Amino acid sequence: MERYSIIEEKNRREIVLLRGTGCIYKKCTFCDYHLDKCDSEEENFRLNESVLKKVTGRYKCLEVINSGSVFELDRKTLELIKSVCREKGIDTIHFESHYLYKNRIDELRRDFSDFTLKMKLGLETFDYDLRENVLKKGIPDREPQIISAQFDEANFLFGISGQTFDSMKTDIELGLKYFERICVNIMCDNTTQVAPDSAVIKEFIDRLYPLYKDNSRVDILINNTDFGVGD
Secondary structure, three states: OEOEEEEOOOOOEEEEEOOEOOOOOOOOOOOOHHHOEOOOHHHHHHHHHHHHOOOOOOOOEEEEEOOOOHHHOOHHHHHHHHHHHHHHOOOEEEEEEOHHHHHHHHHHHHHOOOOEEEEEEEEEOOOHHHHHHHOOOOOOOOOHHHHOOOOOEEEEEEOOOOOOHHHHHHHHHHHHHHOOEEEEEEOOOOOOOOOOOHHHHHHHHHHHHHHHOOOOOEEEEOOOOOOOOEO
């Protein structure tokens, strides 16, 4: 499992894949990411400490991801993130959070007030029926301006049966309207029952990828390890 990498394109930054007690939600039908967890906070901290030692501060920006939300990292790890970022001169930190924690984000921003926080939401799509009845994301709101209120960035998931050129393009355009940055993830085979749809993926690669591949606000992950972390 690779847990440290450097992203050299577009929004250049270091990225770390840390480990927490696991996603508290665990209902997303397409996701087995939550399997990267440990119930022991001490063991998690020891692992996270070894990963954070690799951070250099070369771009003054650090993205922190884990198998769930930042709120599922132990307190010692959060304090170490602050300490490392101060020591290495990092001023911007990117965190991820499930929507169910949205009311705790203001508190997190206060806790990390020495830094600029960029909060990323796993939204997957603005299509409410697909998002809630198929993907089971647990985001009850429908209006983009409400969904984006506490978040700066969003992840989208493409390559699912039922998606079309128009629906994916709408997601990207709404994402760029309501968020500072978006990350498009192409569905890959995993241990869940949700399978990639090759026709939908081809539609994206042929018609949408050329339109957005050079957009500085759009990250595109064809493979889920394209940021250099994971396995």
